Amino acid sequence: MTVSQSESEAPQALPLEAWLDKTETLTDEITSFPLRALAATLDRDAPGNVVPPLWHWLYFLPVAPLAQVGPDGHPKRGGFLPPVALPRRMWAGGRLTFHAPLRAGETAQRTSTIASIEDKTGRSGRLVFVTVQHRYGALHDPAGAVCIEEEHDIVYRDAPQPGASAPKPILAPAGNTWSRTLVADAVMLFRYSALTFNGHRIHYDFPYVTQEEGYPGLIVHGPLIATLLLDLVHRERPDATVASFAFRAVRPTFGGNAFTLCGKPAEDGRSVELWAKDHEGYLTMQATATFA
Structure with a gap:
């Protein structure tokens, strides 16, 4: 994988707004092993040479030397992403449009742009939201067609203050037509971290996530839950083509706890509302998929 940036890394003393419109281009080989490995992790058949929706997250991965990794296991800040001085970093959500699939055996390219940076204060303290726009396509496509368009939302937040109350959870909706309950155990979390070269310690380091970040246990990757929601669509509508996903x-x-993936197709069959709920019935993720 090769990397080229449109500008050199800026000094960390610059304001966060200096990172707006910064671009990065990554080139990667779409190999077949990650597809087989993720299929095995999800207990489904391998998809052949077609990269299913959201499985493109197995490619274009940041490969930072260990000397450039921060205490949370992520690459140190201040390269392509802005150097937000907040300890917690999470994948907050995203919006994707699928025009055509990437395929194993081809060389592909992703062009990324820092689209927005919002600095806010919420009930839990300071929050910084960063949205990155990605465009994916086959490198040698003479038409230069875009296969996938994506907006990726990242949230940075303060550590919890002593004695601060946790946000009130929201009960998941009822009335689902589809459902699948499973447990993301330590093996599944390790496999997904390895397949996405994600060193974030909240997903595999129990002492770190409980003692340093104050969570009660290992955290299931947000992208993994999103992938499992679309996997639910695949299981229920195997012939459907997903056109967009948010x-x-x-x-x-x-x-270590059971959680449930839920779906409720629209009456016209053109879309499906999706959500995930934890073992206590609280909503953990909301999503919508539309069909071509």
């Missing part, structure tokens, strides 16, 4: 993380899901 999702928003609502509450952490903790490994």
Whole structure:
């Protein structure tokens, strides 16, 4: 995988707004092993040479030397992403449009742009939202067609203050037509972290996530839950072609507990509302998929 940036890394003393419109281009080989490995992790048949929706997250991965990794296991801040000085970093959601699939055996390219940076204060303290726009396509496509368009939302937040109350959870909706209950155990979390080269310690380091970040257990990756929601669509509508997908993380899901994936197709059959709920029945993710 090769990387080229439109500008050199800026000094961390610059304001966060200096990162707006910064671009990065990654080139990667779409190999077949990650597809087989994720299929095995999800207990489904391998998809052949077609990259299913959201499985493109197995590619274009940041490969930082260990000397450039921060205490949370992520690459140190201040390269392509802005150096937000807040300890917690989470994938908050995203919006994707699928025009055509990437395929194993081809070389593909992703162009990313920092689209927005919002600095806010909420009930839990300071929040910084960063939205990155991605465009994916086959590198040698003479038409230069875009296969996938994506907006990726990242949230940075303060550590919890001593004695601060947790946000009130929201009960998941009822009336689902589809459902699947499973447990994301430590093995599944390890496999997904490895397949996405995600060193974030909240997903595999129990002492770190409980003692340093104050969570009650290992956290299931938001992208994994989103992938499992679309996997539910695949299981229920195996012949359907997903045209778009939008999702928003609502509450952490903790490994070792059962959680449920739910779906409710629209009456016209053109879309499906999707959500995930934890073992206590609280909403953890909301999503919508539309069909071509």
